Amino acid sequence: MTDITEQKMTIPTYDDVLIAHERIKPYIHETPVLTSRFLNELTGAELFFKCENLQKAGAFKVRGASNAVFGLTEAEAAVGVATHSSGNHALSLSYAAGQRGIPVTVVMPRTAPQAKKDAVRGYGGTIIECEPSTSSREAVFAEVVAESGADFVHPYNDPRVIAGQATCSKELLSQVDDLDAVIAPIGGGGMISGTCLTLSTIAPQVKIYAAEPLNADDAARSFRAGHIIADDAPDTVADGLKVPLKDLTWHFVSNHVTDILTATEEEIVEAMKLVWKRMKIVIEPSSAVPLATILKNPELFRGKRVGVIITGGNVDLDKLPWLNN
Amino acid sequence: MTDITEQKMTIPTYDDVLIAHERIKPYIHETPVLTSRFLNELTGAELFFKCENLQKAGAFKVRGASNAVFGLTEAEAAVGVATHSSGNHALSLSYAAGQRGIPVTVVMPRTAPQAKKDAVRGYGGTIIECEPSTSSREAVFAEVVAESGADFVHPYNDPRVIAGQATCSKELLSQVDDLDAVIAPIGGGGMISGTCLTLSTIAPQVKIYAAEPLNADDAARSFRAGHIIADDAPDTVADGLKVPLKDLTWHFVSNHVTDILTATEEEIVEAMKLVWKRMKIVIEPSSAVPLATILKNPELFRGKRVGVIITGGNVDLDKLPWLNN
Numbered sequence: 001m002t003d004i005t006e007q008k009m010t011i012p013t014y015d016d017v018l019i020a021h022e023r024i025k026p027y028i029h030e031t032p033v034l035t036s037r038f039l040n041e042l043t044g045a046e047l048f049f050k051c052e053n054l055q056k057a058g059a060f061k062v063r064g065a066s067n068a069v070f071g072l073t074e075a076e077a078a079v080g081v082a083t084h085s086s087g088n089h090a091l092s093l094s095y096a097a098g099q100r101g102i103p104v105t106v107v108m109p110r111t112a113p114q115a116k117k118d119a120v121r122g123y124g125g126t127i128i129e130c131e132p133s134t135s136s137r138e139a140v141f142a143e144v145v146a147e148s149g150a151d152f153v154h155p156y157n158d159p160r161v162i163a164g165q166a167t168c169s170k171e172l173l174s175q176v177d178d179l180d181a182v183i184a185p186i187g188g189g190g191m192i193s194g195t196c197l198t199l200s201t202i203a204p205q206v207k208i209y210a211a212e213p214l215n216a217d218d219a220a221r222s223f224r225a226g227h228i229i230a231d232d233a234p235d236t237v238a239d240g241l242k243v244p245l246k247d248l249t250w251h252f253v254s255n256h257v258t259d260i261l262t263a264t265e266e267e268i269v270e271a272m273k274l275v276w277k278r279m280k281i282v283i284e285p286s287s288a289v290p291l292a293t294i295l296k297n298p299e300l301f302r303g304k305r306v307g308v309i310i311t312g313g314n315v316d317l318d319k320l321p322w323l324n325n
Numbered sequence: 326m327t328d329i330t331e332q333k334m335t336i337p338t339y340d341d342v343l344i345a346h347e348r349i350k351p352y353i354h355e356t357p358v359l360t361s362r363f364l365n366e367l368t369g370a371e372l373f374f375k376c377e378n379l380q381k382a383g384a385f386k387v388r389g390a391s392n393a394v395f396g397l398t399e400a401e402a403a404v405g406v407a408t409h410s411s412g413n414h415a416l417s418l419s420y421a422a423g424q425r426g427i428p429v430t431v432v433m434p435r436t437a438p439q440a441k442k443d444a445v446r447g448y449g450g451t452i453i454e455c456e457p458s459t460s461s462r463e464a465v466f467a468e469v470v471a472e473s474g475a476d477f478v479h480p481y482n483d484p485r486v487i488a489g490q491a492t493c494s495k496e497l498l499s500q501v502d503d504l505d506a507v508i509a510p511i512g513g514g515g516m517i518s519g520t521c522l523t524l525s526t527i528a529p530q531v532k533i534y535a536a537e538p539l540n541a542d543d544a545a546r547s548f549r550a551g552h553i554i555a556d557d558a559p560d561t562v563a564d565g566l567k568v569p570l571k572d573l574t575w576h577f578v579s580n581h582v583t584d585i586l587t588a589t590e591e592e593i594v595e596a597m598k599l600v601w602k603r604m605k606i607v608i609e610p611s612s613a614v615p616l617a618t619i620l621k622n623p624e625l626f627r628g629k630r631v632g633v634i635i636t637g638g639n640v641d642l643d644k645l646p647w648l649n650n
Contacts, residue, residue: 032357034379053605054359273642280378280607280638313605317598323643 011251012159014201017166017194024066024164027099031055031168033175033307038278043294045301048176052168053283053313057095057123059088060168060191060311061155067164068153069096077102082150084130084141086112087240088312089155094125105150107141115316156190157246165194172307173198179206181301183290184309186210186219186260187241189249191311196256206307207258209300211290213238213268219245220260223253237265237321240286240312261300263292269321271295275310282313285321336576337484339526342491342519349391349489352424356380356493358500363603368619370626373501377493378608378638382420382448384413385493385516385636386480392489393478394421402427407475409455409466411437412565413637414480419450430475432466440641481515482571490519497632498523504531506626508615509634511535511544511585512566514574516636521581531632532583534625536615538563538593544570545585548578562590562646565611565637586625588617594646596620600635607638610646 034049052060069081080103083093090106097104104125108117109132120127130140145152154161168191169182182199186192192210199206212219216234222245230244245253253260263271272288275281287310294301294308359374377385394406405428408418415431422429429450433442434457445452455465470477479486493516494507507524511517517535524531537544541559547570555569570578578585588596597613600606612635619626619633 037381056362058605276607277642280383282601282605282607317601317645318648320642320645323648 010159011248012163012166012197014197016159016163017170017198020067020160020163021167021170023070024063024167027056027066027070027096028062029055030171033172034279034281036279039274039291043301044298044303045294046305047294048172048179048305048307049279050168050172050307050309051281053281053287053310055312057088057091058312058314059092060165060309061088061092062095063167064158064161064164064190064194065089065092065153066096066099068151068158068160069093069100069102071160072151076151080104080148080150081153082106082141082144082148083153083155084108084137085155086116088314090116090125091119091123091314093153094120094123098124103148103150105144105148107137107144109137113316155243156188156193157248159248161190162193162197162248162252165191166197167194168309169195169198169307172309173203176305176307178305179203179307180304181207181209182307182309183209183211183294185238185241185286185289185311186212186253187286188243189219189245189253191309192257193249193252195309196252200256208256209293210253210257210260211293212260212262213241213289214262214264216242217262219253220262222250223257223260226254238268238286238289240284241289261293261297263289263296267292267296273322281310282315283310284312284315287311287313335484336573337488337491337522339522341484341488342495342523345392345485345488346492346495348395349388349492352381352391352395352421353388354380355496358497359604359606361604364599364616368626369623369628370619371630372619373497373504373630373632374604375493375497375632375634376606378606378612378635382413382416383637383639384417385490385634386413386417387420388492389483389486389489389515389519390414390417390478391421391424393476393483393485394418394425394427396485397476401476405429405473405475406478407431407466407469407473408478408480409433409462410480411441413639415441415450416444416448416639418478419445419448423449428473428475430469430473432462432469434462438641480568481513481518482573484573486515487518487522487573487577490516491522492519493634494520494523494632497634498528501630501632503630504528504632505629506532506534506583507632507634508534508536508619510563510566510611510614510636511537511578512611513568514544514570514578516634517582518574518577520634521577525581533581534615534618535578535582535585536618537585537587538566538614539587539589541567542587544578545587547575548582548585551579563593563611563614565609566614586618586622588614588621592617592621598647606635607640608635609637609640612636612638
């Protein structure tokens with residue numbers, strides 16, 4: 001609760017999603033939906049892959065970040081935005097701020113991959129380094145915000161961000177008819193919350209599954225326990241999914257998700273390689289978790305039309321998880 | 326001239342393309358056109374990537390193969406089809422024949438990658454192995470055709486195949502307006518011939534560039550010499566582009582291509598990795614040659630709207646050319 005303001009705790013509605021979509025359309029791609037006969041035959045389901053790896057900045061996160069950035073008043077925008085993230089949210093917020101031409105500061109651990117740092121700077125972002133610990137990150141970030149007055153755009157626990165991510169399944173529903181289920185990875189829960197927001201409003205018959213690495217299964221355990229359980233430092237190849245749920249995302253997960261399924265590291269890497277090989281798209285490990293869980297739970301999906309959200313494609317091409325293991 | 330019949334030497338017309346497109350639509354994807362702001366800024370051009378790596382069987386070759394297979398009479402089809410190829414044409418013809426439920430025999434060198442052999446068999450094809458030499462291949466193939474009476478579908482020097490490949494730029498023109506140029510890789514010249522056939526008929530103002538590895542630049546040398554020059558055994562990472570032009574493809578290349586540009590092995594691998602990294606798609610080395618030549622000849626493309634045909638995405642994910650070099 002410490003990192004969002006009262007104002008931001010507002011639960012976004014589908015009206016916010018409609019506004020968000022109009023607002024961000026000039027800055028995002030309507031990403032294609034791809035299918036694979038091979039994967040359909042393998043799973044017995046009809047899978048519709050919503051390819052946010054082909055999104056600007058390589059991930060769905062640009063939807064929420066753009067909604068936050070372009071929703072600011074001129075006065076707010078002039079002060080700029082800030083966040084802490086070592087991943088796709090950092091890139092996306094930098095991209096969106098660059099599009100609006102406003103300052104953006106990202107607090108990143110000094111150990112973050114050089115490629116990510118380069119990409120943030122490439123989009124015009126300023127990086128402030130912290131030590132790779134929660135305490136250092138929070139202290140440094142508090143300082144940044146205090147000094148600059150920048151608007152904090154949380155990677156997921158922010159209604160503007162969730163409304164932005166919700167535009168992904170809004171698009172998906174306009175591209176594919178009669179879905180029985182949608183499945184997406186779950187880390188902090190931003191994409192799943194957006195998915196819940198859209199589907200519970202305009203397609204409440206569609207089941208919503210979240211997919212999580214077994215090695216970082218705090219959301220699955222939270223779901224069973226009925227309250228948020230946050231792990232300290234989970235270790236998984238799906239590096240985008242290490243963060244815990246927060247109050248806003250927990251609201252959506254606890255109210256609208258049908259189930260949270262998990263997959264092992266090996267299953268995730270195998271599903272990732274399968275998608276690269278068969279679908280010819282570059283996806284990051286996090287994006288492979290849904291397919292891994294579908295392959296593991298065929299009875300849940302057999303004969304069903306399933307939307308599968310491929311969340312991003314930002315990987316280090318020199319260090320692929322199926323090589324040099 | 327030995328491997329095509331008189332009947333097949335007919336030069337296909339745009340009417341054949343229209344018929345082909347109607348015929349093959351149920352068996353192919355209308356592949357998406359992707360753009361990259363990063364690559365536009367890098368090249369100074371507006372690039373529109375026609376993604377045949379996302380095509381069925383992972384390459385544009387399924388267009389021509391399907392046109393040949395589904396254009397057969399019932400009696401012809403019952404006898405089946407045959408080809409010699411160790412690459413994408415083998416996969417595509419097997420896929421198309423499998424769709425029609427007819428026999429398909431592929432003569433492949435026994436040294437062909439196991440993955441390719443597995444894929445052909447996965448689509449229901451029968452493989453007859455030959456030694457990795459032209460003489461062995463021709464002898465074995467002649468035997469296969471003599472015994473089975475199968476219809477020979479040449480990988481590129483066949484009007485049915487060229488008319489099928491021509492549907493790719495027909496789609497591209499319906500997806501992108503006002504192109505100034507289209508560029509595609511050139512090996513045997515099937516894709517380039519199809520591109521010439523479509524563009525010279527319905528968009529003659531669009532320039533057509535072919536892109537070739539410097540290590541296998543027989544088409545470029547043929548173009549300058551004014552007659553076909555066939556190399557014996559060129560060696561390039563772009564393994565789809567080693568084959569020489571033949572009479573039908575030479576007809577189109579010599580009449581309609583603006584220029585043939587070349588790139589080194591290093592430039593090809595660099596362009597390939599750049600596409601994977603920035604566009605999040607898996608492309609094979611052959612598909613990277615056009616971008617490599619655009620990067621090398623910016624003055625030709627600056628300020629222009631350029632269609633770039635990504636021909637395929639069939640690579641061995643365990644042996645990427647930028648790793649372990």
